[in-house]
Amino acid sequence: MAVPLVLLHLAGAWFVYTAFTIRPAGSWDDEARAGIVLSCVLAIALSVIAAAITLPATIRRVMGPWWLAPPLLLGAAAAIQWSLRA
Incomplete structure (x- = not known):
């Protein structure tokens, strides 16, 4: 696993990185804002999938609970960026 x-x-x-590096050229740059939102949505979706894989007790027992940290951190970073830029 x-x-x-x-x-x-x-x-x-990668999606969190792209969400943080895309900069709109101005208030009229809707394509850049859409790219930020798309990157955030994809990062959150991947975080949910990774957390769903890690959550069962049998997986946590074998792999350890620290595997829950990356999806939670990446999902939180994407959600924060989405709320700031959208």
Whole structure:
């Protein structure tokens, strides 16, 4: 289960990175704002999937509870960026 989770975390981190690096050229730049929102939505979706994989007790027992930290942090960062930029 570690390989799919690492891939989900990397993809989520990429979307959070893009959400934080996209800068609108002005108040009229709706495409940049849409890109930020899309990146945030995809990062949150990947975080929910990764958390759903990690939440069962059998997975946590084998892999450890620290695997819940990356999806929670990435999801929170994406939600904050979405609320600030949207």
